[in-house]
Amino acid sequence: xxxxxxxxxxxxxxxxxxxxxxxxxxxxxxxxxxxxxxxxxxxxxxxxxxxxxxxxxxxxxxxxxxxxxxxxxxxxxxxxxxxxxxxxxxxxxxxxxxxxxxxxxxxxxxxxxxxxxxxxxxxxxxxxxxx
Numbered sequence: 001x002x003x004x005x006x007x008x009x010x011x012x013x014x015x016x017x018x019x020x021x022x023x024x025x026x027x028x029x030x031x032x033x034x035x036x037x038x039x040x041x042x043x044x045x046x047x048x049x050x051x052x053x054x055x056x057x058x059x060x061x062x063x064x065x066x067x068x069x070x071x072x073x074x075x076x077x078x079x080x081x082x083x084x085x086x087x088x089x090x091x092x093x094x095x096x097x098x099x100x101x102x103x104x105x106x107x108x109x110x111x112x113x114x115x116x117x118x119x120x121x122x123x124x125x126x127x128x129x130x131x
Contacts, residue, residue, distance in 0.1 A: 007072060008125075009039040009104040011113035012047040019052070019064070024114050027127045031112050038071030041103040043096055045073075074103045093117055 014028040032038070045068055052061035074080075080102055087105070088098035097117050104111035104123060111118060114127045 007037050007039050007107065007109045009041070009044075009100065009107065009109055009111050011100060011111060011115055011118070012044055012051070013115050014112055015044075015048050015064070016051060017114065019056075023129060024127050027114075028112065035067050035070035038068070039074060039103060039107045039109050040068045040071040041074045041100055042076060043099045043103075044068070047096060072107070074107065080106055091117075091121060 008031050010028060010031050014024075014031065016022070017024045018028045018032050045065055048068070049061045049065050052064055076084075076099060080099070083106060084095070084098040084102035087093060087101050088095065091098075091101070093101060094117070097115065101111060101118065101121065101124075109123075111121075111124045112127075113124060114129055116128075118124045119126045119128070
């Protein structure tokens with residue numbers, strides 16, 4: 001990405017693919033190469049920290065969270081919560097997915113994900129895992 005490209009929100013699954021060198025790591029890597037271009041919701045930090053701490057330990061979890069702080073951090077306020085609830089109802093999303101999608105929509109950026117719940121939604125770049 002260059003400095004003139006728009007911000008994006010990489011879903012938790014994308015971070016995990018990248019961290020574990022998963023089958024889709026190369027798809028997510030260009031989006032994660034420059035953390036300054038990322039929109040990072042606090043709910044994503046929660047999911048990411050929890051997963052990394054459980055699977056890889058607290059030290060790495062804290063290092064990755066430090067990387068997320070280079071992006072545009074987004075907290076959850078009442079306006080965003082209501083938008084997320086509306087999106088959850090419209091697209092049948094779970095709470096965390098709805099909050100992440102609402103953050104992307106609110107920030108006016110694309111959501112980059114391989115989570116099947118986001119497949120086909122407006123404003124989503126979806127990478128499908130091959131079985």
